[in-house]
Amino acid sequence: MHKPRILVVDDEPQIHRFLGPALNAAGYEPVRADSGREALAEIARKPPEAVVLDLGLPDLDGQEVLKRARDFYEGPVVILSARDREIEKIEALDAGADDYVEKPFRVGELLARLRVVMRRQQRQQEEPPPVVHAGDLVIDLPRRLVTRAGEALRLSPKEYDLLAKLAEADGKVLTHKELLVSIWGPAHAHDMQYLRVFIGQLRQKIEADPAAPKLILTQPGIGYRFMADEALRPSGA
Template sequence: MNQPLARILVIDDEPQIHRFLGPALEAAGYHHRRADNGTQGLREIAQWSPDVVILDLGLPDMDGKDVLARARAFYEGPILILSARDKEGEKIEAFESGANDYVEKPFGIGELLARIKVALRPRTVAQPAVTKVRFGDVEVDLDMRYVSRNGEPVHLPPKEYALLTRLISGHGKVLTHKELLVAVWGVAHTEDTQYLRVAIGQLRQKLEMDPASPSHIVTEPGIGYRLKREG
């Protein structure tokens, strides 16, 4: 079986960086996405769960170190800083905030690809990508963005579908209220837990055998939710 393509998210506001880096990443066999500012980048990290994040420090809406700090509240994957800031203090602060590597601009594509490969090395034993997920009488086809229950299609609006797929990506682990809110509604809504409660309730109505006593979308009181795929 072919290994799934590693997903690389590039957060940088310079169009020329994306024009240069995008084709190089594709040619190296990676799947990539771009984000042009910190807000968009945080949303992509939460929703797409990239294997590696390449982050510029000089972003138009917030400092890259703030993006780094916020990302580390919910993302454990490698983050490579790509920046024209070459002062030792900047590098130290970035590493202390959770960066895994630091590449100065201008950079050589060969060096950057080598650093990406190193960042991915501990993750090469990851399980193959799953395209279909079942729990109870529900099936989710992640490639087709199709949800069914007992063979019948289930309509989920974009927010509900995004919430479901984020729960699926947790592989049974508890996802905090904040993590789910960032993933689905964005960083401006980390305190809007009522949005999350309503969406969880709607998912349970559509997917649970007994919404009042859910067996799959489980509440962890005061923390968040997790998806139990057993049974």
């Protein structure tokens, strides 16, 4: 039986000591790399099904490893990041990371995020879902139609474009800059107020309780994540 290979890139031996057995027990084959160069060589030798990448490596910065890997590797990459390095999470997501987990982390959360990014990768290789379901909210992408409990919602073109962009990400965090550039263009890359206003308007229309959103979740200082029915709900979100 094939076990998906997960490359864990971290220079802390204790990370490998507890994460290796946990991955193995969850049905994966853990592969160890203690440095950036070792990781790049392993990815080139035999591409894994997913990579767990620490940003603080002894030889190469984790951001550099990610950028180099993206030249020849299309699989999912989950970043391990320290809590006080928010800007690095943003840079990593903009550079092509699929998700991030903050250190210290719970193994269960990391495994859940791995399942999500690997499922998303599989979907992208197959037919993308034309319809996204999130509770009683249905986003029909081909028809540009959004309904809630069977009733059509009236969204402005920008509101729809923003919601569709979030929904198509299939649980991936989208940074503020990524959303602003894709919806409003490069000239608005830093117009955070645009984004906050439209996110607020969307929540008023699609959330059961806009003050406690369950569908469009804020990733503080980073961006937003849309929670479809099969997406992972982060702990504490």
